[in-house]
Amino acid sequence: MTLSSLKPRPLIAGNWKMNGLAQALDEARAVAGGVDARPAAARVAICPPATLLHRLSQALEGSSVLTGGQDCHVRTSGAHTGDIAAAMLVDAGAALVILGHSERREDHGETSALVAAKVEAALAAGLEPIICVGESLARREAGSALQVVTAQVRESLPAALAGQAFSIAYEPIWAIGTGRTATIADIEEMHASIRAQLISMFGESGKAPPILYGGSVKPDNAAEILRAAEVGGALVGGASLKAADFLAIIAAA
Numbered sequence: 001m002t003l004s005s006l007k008p009r010p011l012i013a014g015n016w017k018m019n020g021l022a023q024a025l026d027e028a029r030a031v032a033g034g035v036d037a038r039p040a041a042a043r044v045a046i047c048p049p050a051t052l053l054h055r056l057s058q059a060l061e062g063s064s065v066l067t068g069g070q071d072c073h074v075r076t077s078g079a080h081t082g083d084i085a086a087a088m089l090v091d092a093g094a095a096l097v098i099l100g101h102s103e104r105r106e107d108h109g110e111t112s113a114l115v116a117a118k119v120e121a122a123l124a125a126g127l128e129p130i131i132c133v134g135e136s137l138a139r140r141e142a143g144s145a146l147q148v149v150t151a152q153v154r155e156s157l158p159a160a161l162a163g164q165a166f167s168i169a170y171e172p173i174w175a176i177g178t179g180r181t182a183t184i185a186d187i188e189e190m191h192a193s194i195r196a197q198l199i200s201m202f203g204e205s206g207k208a209p210p211i212l213y214g215g216s217v218k219p220d221n222a223a224e225i226l227r228a229a230e231v232g233g234a235l236v237g238g239a240s241l242k243a244a245d246f247l248a249i250i251a252a253a
């Protein structure tokens with residue numbers, strides 16, 4: 001197998017987080033209309049809140065735009081009030097799931113070991129995981145960003161991922177929703193380090209998974225970020241809520 005045949009298309013995924021009521025479906029329809037009218041170089045996904053997932057998947061049926069969840073439980077069913085099993089996401093139309101986002105690691109105390117168990121649950125249900133990693137500002141300023149993220153990759157990725165379709169999203173916490181982005185040099189350094197870790201864990205197949213960047217990706221910085229070495233797409237928060245902005249980012253890929 002050649003290296004180029006290992007390279008999947010880039011992925012541009014919108015993470016709506018806890019945003020969006022029924023009228024937000026119109027934004028998603030506008031994104032799908034734009035993507036389908038002018039096929040994108042990248043695969044495109046929208047990950048809405050769970051309450052919208054089924055309706056959004058139905059609204060985008062027939063479109064190339066995929067849908068995804070923002071989390072799943074490690075178990076397939078049972079007494080877990082408020083939680084959502086991976087198979088339920090699939091049932092609601094999802095093809096992907098974001099796991100280990102820093103907001104879940106921080107707000108819900110998710111550890112890398114828990115994230116790894118969630119990845120296994122997602123794979124078992126047939127979902128493609130987007131596994132998030134990223135350091136805090138304190139860790140960046142202490143000079144330990146590479147070390148922290150390497151440990152997160154090592155501990156959040158189960159062996160079951162070998163040969164499976166998945167992506168990593170590097171999202172420095174201090175760049176999320178702040179309007180601050182990492183420098184291109186910082187992004188390239190971190191993505192190279194993540195790639196090396198993937199190869200050390202999975203061998204040749206560790207060259208394949210796209211490594212997305214996330215953290216204040218906007219129409220005016222997307223092209224530069226997406227051109228950077230080892231950047232295989234973007235995980236977009238705020239700018240994915242407006243179809244025009246998200247389409248501009250997709251067009252830059």
Ligand code: 13P
Binds near residue numbers: 101175178236237238
């Ligand atoms: P922003 O694009 O709003 O900074 O969010 C990034 C993010 O956390 C995506 O998962």
